[in-house]
Amino acid sequence: MGKKFEAAVKKVDGTKQYALTDALALVKDCAWAKFDETVDIAMNLGVDPRKADQMVRGMVSLPHGTGKVARVLVFAKGEKEKEALEAGADFVGAEDMVEKIQKGWLDFDSTVATPDMMGVVGKLGKVLGPRGLMPNPKLGTVTFDIAKAVKEIKSGKVEYRVEKAGIVHVPVGKLSFETSQLQENAATVIKAIMKAKPTTSRGKYLRKASLSSTMGPGVPLDVNAISVEYGK
Numbered sequence: 001m002g003k004k005f006e007a008a009v010k011k012v013d014g015t016k017q018y019a020l021t022d023a024l025a026l027v028k029d030c031a032w033a034k035f036d037e038t039v040d041i042a043m044n045l046g047v048d049p050r051k052a053d054q055m056v057r058g059m060v061s062l063p064h065g066t067g068k069v070a071r072v073l074v075f076a077k078g079e080k081e082k083e084a085l086e087a088g089a090d091f092v093g094a095e096d097m098v099e100k101i102q103k104g105w106l107d108f109d110s111t112v113a114t115p116d117m118m119g120v121v122g123k124l125g126k127v128l129g130p131r132g133l134m135p136n137p138k139l140g141t142v143t144f145d146i147a148k149a150v151k152e153i154k155s156g157k158v159e160y161r162v163e164k165a166g167i168v169h170v171p172v173g174k175l176s177f178e179t180s181q182l183q184e185n186a187a188t189v190i191k192a193i194m195k196a197k198p199t200t201s202r203g204k205y206l207r208k209a210s211l212s213s214t215m216g217p218g219v220p221l222d223v224n225a226i227s228v229e230y231g232k
Helices: 002-010 020-030 078-087 095-102 115-128 146-154 179-195 223-230
Strands: 038-045 057-061 072-075 091-093 110-113 157-161 167-174 206-213
Touching: 020 179, 020 206, 038 179, 057 179, 072 078, 072 095, 072 115, 072 146, 078 091, 078 146, 091 095, 095 115, 110 115, 110 146, 157 167, 157 179, 167 179, 179 206, 179 223, 206 223
Parallel strands: 072 091, 072 110
Antiparallel strands: 038 167, 038 206, 057 157
16 A cells, blocks of 8 residues: 555655646545545635634535545435435434434535524534534525435536635546546535635635645646636
8 A cells, every 4th residue: 555655646746836637637646545535625724713704614516526425414304304305315313313413413415404404403503513513504504305316416416615714525427437527526616715705705716736646646736727717
């Protein structure tokens, strides 16, 4: 494993910043694992996440999906519970689901809730919040349009959220995707994050960016070119 990773690292010129298409081609060339690795983009932003007005967070639909079907949990009752199941939700419930999560169950990737359920779901803030799994009206995951929210997540809608160090990590697909598909997905994510620049952010917004597969080395991206092309 060590030798394979070292061989992959040698293929990347650490002094160079690559164009998006070239970087994706190199990520594919550096792959050595026997499973279909996820390709991620990491973007280091010039923001202070500790300040509420500089939080960069949102959701974006990838044109070609993530290559993984998300497990969606919906907090709803009555007709909305039925609507969720028909839309493809994996788990649906109310107080029963809250109790299950409080006991340690976390076998889901995304959550959606109807507004009337947030009083109950709020009890899970300390559990779901740090994991980025709390339903949020700004992300479209607290809504009465349950069917739309579930279908969007299932079709490849992903969340981006800046971490304490000012870095955003987002999956853009699988290594098995065509390079053109990965490029479209990555470009969609980049555009969304560039558009989400807080008005209070000062100085250079996109400081560094890189692409990598699950087991592969990071490939630096040309941030100046990205800022010009996707920052419009």
